[in-house]
Amino acid sequence: MPSGRRKRKLSAILSADVKGYSRLMGDDELATVDTLKEYRKVLATHIDQYNGRVVDSPGDNLLAQFSSVVDAVECAVAIQGDISGRNTALSVNRKMEFRIGINLGDVIEDGDRIYGDGINIAARIEGISEGGGICISGTAYDQVKNKLNLGFEFLGKQTVKNISDPVRVYRIRPESKTSGEAPGRKRKKSGLWRKAILYGVFILTITGVAWAILIFFLHSSPEDVASVEKMMFPLPDKPSIAVLPFVNMSRDQDQEYFADGVSENIITALSYIPQMFVIARNSTFTYKGKPVKVQQVSEELGVQYVLEGSVQRSGDKIRVTAQLIDATNGHHLWAERYDRELKDIFALQDEITLKILTALQVKLTEGEQARLWGTTDNLEAWGNVIKGTALFEQFTKQGNSRAQQFFERAAALDPNWDIAWTMLAWTHWAEAGIGWGESPAESIRQAIEFAEKAAAINNTLPEVNSLWSNIYLAQGEYDKAISEGEKAIALGPNNALCHILLAYTMTAAGRFDEAIELAEKAMRLSPYSPAWYLMMIDDAYRMAGRYEEALAIGNQHLDRCLQGECEPFTAHMGLAATYIGLGRIKEARSHVSELLKIMPDLSLDKARNMFSFKDPAHVERCLDALRRAGLPE
Structure with missing residues (x-):
């Protein structure tokens, strides 16, 4: 093997996570953690028995590697059977179900760590799987289809983020061997999974049954899956969604305005989120009162996701039901029901809107950290923070200044919202750390003042610890910065923001391998992460x-x-230094040329103040790269 060449290997990758983990944690954190610990041991035991190894297990996720895809699939079936049996001892709302995805693909081995598209595909396929279910890629299916007594249901070709070609996906049906059988065909054997599903249906409430039946007739048929090829508009390169008018299921037609109000609130608020593509109200409301199918909506509007719901009033109580569907595969990604007393109608609309928005952000964009944004009952304050965050993440002086104004409004609208004060503090930190303020000392003072306000409201908010970490970093106190960053991750083990910020601190401290591990985990926790994560x-x-x-x-x-x-300033600067490292001087100089177009008076002397490394040698290494790329003294 040539010196320095990375070791590659064809491996079967098993990716698993807990369905509805956030709901379980919200209901009872201690019980959920205890169950998760027990079930993790179950998974690890089976993985070991089937000659696999656990590579990583962050939060509710688990990643395992097998040398045989047959072993991986048999292991997954054994895991689901074992977990299903253990779940019978738990109450319905405490059952913990795992989704499993398996792919056979090429991976890069680096010690005990593995990297590559093979892992990415397994993780994406896992997201397609149902709770208690198993999905496998076409490459895995090709190897096991004639070796295992299992049934396989073809789910079509799925588009996987950062993978150029669609991936064939199959759902495993353990109860019979019906390889390639069409979805919906009857089978003679019921199987443990089928019994569990029937039991779940049996215990639904009357309203729940009615809703389930409605959804079944509208969406359960495989023919209802939207075709990307038939879409009137190409799918955007970020999560795209259409919010259908919520259906008024009350006899009282006067409640129509409430159902429309919830739909309109959600559309308006979603439009603030830059990571999402949201269809305007005037387009989605053309479907109002029509028995439309999700497939039709998806193809006509060119979106992957559709949110639909209903409103039902009974006396002084009201029930709002909502669900999110991936139209390209027909899967229901999330559903929830909200029962409330009908008091202040507008406050109720805002409350339900915020809960649905948070759930959508968790599922489609920000991951678990999005739950923090929902800790206000003031929809206007929420909107100001969302708008301000989009501007802040542009990392420009003008964007930072405008973001500061939005955060100030949010804090004024809800003085008890810790996130508003935290984000306001971040803008002052940026003024000091990046040099956008007139007085760095005054900017740091204000950052500290607002960080203390946030901590006084909630001293368990992980973002506050991340903020303190960066304040200490700006002051050159590296050990304190690392300590606060580690506290942030302890408080928010699935918080992508805390991981990426500690990665930044670790890089500054010269602990590059740890920084890479943290940054890669942040990207895994937030697949649709902001551009600055890449920096x-x-x-x-x-x-x-x-x-x-x-x-x-x-x-x-x-x-x-x-x-x-x-x-693009930081991107050009990074690429200039990278090309120098690769010995490609011409490309490096082209990026320095772009840097000077953006900042004509940039020099090595000014660039020196842009680095926050603990070791002066690391600063000099960066400056030397820029010098060789043509940046003037």
């Missing part, structure tokens, strides 16, 4: 001498900057 992992790769990986990430970062997500 953080790019810096870590480059400083660790992993220039090829830095180049790939740096180009992604620049592409997204040029699309308007953020200022």
